[in-house]
Amino acid sequence: MKLHGYFRSSAAYRVRIALNLKGVPYEHATVHLLKGEHRTEAWRARHPQGRVPALETDEGAFLIQSPAILEWIEERWPRPPLLPEDALERARVRAVCAIVACDIHPLNNLATLGWLKERLGADQAAVDAWYAHWITEGFAAIERLLAPGPYAFGETPGMADLHIVPQVFNARRFSVPLEAFPRIRAVDEACAAHPAFAAAAPENQPDAA
Template sequence: MSEIVLYDYWRSSAAYRVRIALGLKGLAYRTVPIDLVKGDQAAEGYRARNPQGLVPALEIDGHFLTQSLAIIEYLDQTRAEPAVLPSDPARRALVMARALLIAADIHPLNNLRVLHYLRGPLGQDDAAVNAWYRHWILEGFAAIEAMAPDQGLLGGAAPDLSDLCLVPQMANARRFEVPLDPFPRLVRIDAALRELPAFAAAAPEAIKS
């Protein structure tokens, strides 16, 4: 079997999701760091393979895959256990809805390139940018909190795709000092997930150290 290669940035929420998935599946991989702050994503060689110039990207089985949720779905279809997406269509749709609430509705609005655009061309100061960041997390978390169970993980007894999305977003929330008291279920679930080896090993502080 060919080597698995992850193009990664330690603080990227999207890459964090894929690192968790690889860990859950027990897959060894080599990391190629793409420093988003230094602009490595704009390098000609990387752009030639990934025209969007984002992370993560994953080389696996002779394929070069991009977009974190697409990568995780591929892993789930080719390395079935443990599954993070249910096979039942209705349950799968519910899991995808929770995951996309984070990955499509919260995260893109707070992506590094969006923050740079707010600070640069739009001339916003740090206070305004931080207020923007917190607003979208608070709005999204309110919805996920309402969807979260009183016990167990978002996925119930085992993590599902929405759990893989939640933990990186909770890390972002703590980094930007978003008040989390209104979200006791999310705080509880996040704490339980971060105790799991695959989640702990994928954390930014574990990657950076």
């Protein structure tokens, strides 16, 4: 199996953590975002949105969109589960995942920030303020939704954790203050000590700059 991604892509980071938690081996293939490799015709022929990640399965399927990839991983390798058994609990976990994947991340990815600068004339200070605003707003909600730890929803790591950790990485990278989010920071700290998360960290990827 081959994961097409980029070391700093938070959507690819989510998938790396999930595969590691499941103990599923995979090969890493770089699509270099800063070199624009995701915008080439060759890549778009495989991923029509021109984004990462994509997961190429051993059967030859080519999966895109991290939420779909994560659901497929969960269904293909049900153990250990990344979602709770109880349907209501699953909905609560998925709500936190959606805050990250649907409400924070799309507003802060490379294409969106580029549009702000190039089409709307925003300067770097304005872009940084935009970036921090959406993380802070989303994290404020997540902070109130987390269950007792050490992980986001209890004693084992799962879908919520693998969404939160890459988003915290992004926040730190752009110096977004996290003092107001002690529970999120505690989840991040617990995950950092877990080998599946450590192995997935951007700095431990073969294409890390």
